[in-house]
Amino acid sequence: MNDNFGLEYHLVHSCNLKCAGCSHYSSLLDELTFISKEQIESEMNLLRVRTNNGDSLRWLRLLGGEPLLHPNLTDCLNIIRNIFPKTRITLITNGINLNKMSNTFYKVCKCNDIEISVTDYGLIDLNNIIHQIKSKGVKIDIYQTCRDWYFQNIRLTEEINDCFNQCYHRKMCINYKEEKIFLCPQMAYIDIFNHTFSTDIVVNENEYIDLNKVSTYNELMRILTSLHPDFCSIYCNCTSPNGNPEKNGKRYTTKKDIKEFCKL
Known part of the structure; x- marks a missing residue:
C-alpha cells in the first residue's frame, strides 16, 4: 500500500503564461477555463x-493552468480544506499574480495551513515575493526551476517506445480529473490537445481509474499499482532516461504549432 499517496488537481485549466510545449496543454486554451465550486x-x-x-491522501497539489486565476479561489480553498483537514495542501503557482492577491486570500491560506509553492520561470522577483508572503504568516517555497523547458511530450509516429519504466509522472504527478485518476497530466488533459489540433488520441477505460468503479482505498491502490497504459508505448514521447522528452531548450510563448507539443 502507498503510504505517501497524493494527487495533483486542476482548479483552473487555462494559464496566464502561454508556454510552448506545456505538458498540461494549458497554453492552448484562449478562454479562462476553471472548475466550479460545486464540481470541486x-x-x-x-x-x-x-x-x-x-486519511490516506497525504498530499494534494492544487494547480493548473494557473490556480490564482480562479474567480472563487478562497471559497475553493475553504471547501477543500474542510473536506481534507489532515492532508498537506499546496497551491502551485507561477507567482505572477501573487502581488495582486487580496489580504483575504492570504488569511485563508494561513488559517487553512495551505502552502504556496512558486514555480520559478525567472519572471518575478522571487526573493521579494518570498519575503512578502512569509510576512503574512503563509508558508512558501520554490516548487521547481523552469528556466529550461521540454517540448514534444506527445508522439504521433508509428514507432512503439514504452516510456513507463523511466516515467517520473506516474510517481510524482498523478492527476485527478472529473472523478478519474490518471498517471500523468498528458493523459488527463489530452482532450485539450485533441480539440486544438483535431487529433483523436484516445485514453481507454483500462488506462485510468474511475473512482465511481472502486469501493475502497485498498482496491484503488491495487489498481493504481497495476496500471500500465498503452498510452505510454504509443503516444508518450518522454523517452529520455530521465523521463523527459529529448527536445529541450528555452521556454517561449506558444505559436500553437503542433510541433511544439508533439513529435510527428
Whole structure:
C-alpha cells in the first residue's frame, strides 16, 4: 500500500503564461477555463470517501493552468480544506499574480495551513515575493526551476517506445480529473490537445481509474499499482532516461504549432 499517496488537481485549466510545449496543454486554451465550486466539492467528497475518509491522501497539489486565476479561489480553498483537514495542501503557482492577491486570500491560506509553492520561470522577483508572503504568516517555497523547458511530450509516429519504466509522472504527478485518476497530466488533459489540433488520441477505460468503479482505498491502490497504459508505448514521447522528452531548450510563448507539443 502507498503510504505517501497524493494527487495533483486542476482548479483552473487555462494559464496566464502561454508556454510552448506545456505538458498540461494549458497554453492552448484562449478562454479562462476553471472548475466550479460545486464540481470541486463533489469531486473532493468522492475522493475523501475513497481514501479512508481522507486519511490516506497525504498530499494534494492544487494547480493548473494557473490556480490564482480562479474567480472563487478562497471559497475553493475553504471547501477543500474542510473536506481534507489532515492532508498537506499546496497551491502551485507561477507567482505572477501573487502581488495582486487580496489580504483575504492570504488569511485563508494561513488559517487553512495551505502552502504556496512558486514555480520559478525567472519572471518575478522571487526573493521579494518570498519575503512578502512569509510576512503574512503563509508558508512558501520554490516548487521547481523552469528556466529550461521540454517540448514534444506527445508522439504521433508509428514507432512503439514504452516510456513507463523511466516515467517520473506516474510517481510524482498523478492527476485527478472529473472523478478519474490518471498517471500523468498528458493523459488527463489530452482532450485539450485533441480539440486544438483535431487529433483523436484516445485514453481507454483500462488506462485510468474511475473512482465511481472502486469501493475502497485498498482496491484503488491495487489498481493504481497495476496500471500500465498503452498510452505510454504509443503516444508518450518522454523517452529520455530521465523521463523527459529529448527536445529541450528555452521556454517561449506558444505559436500553437503542433510541433511544439508533439513529435510527428
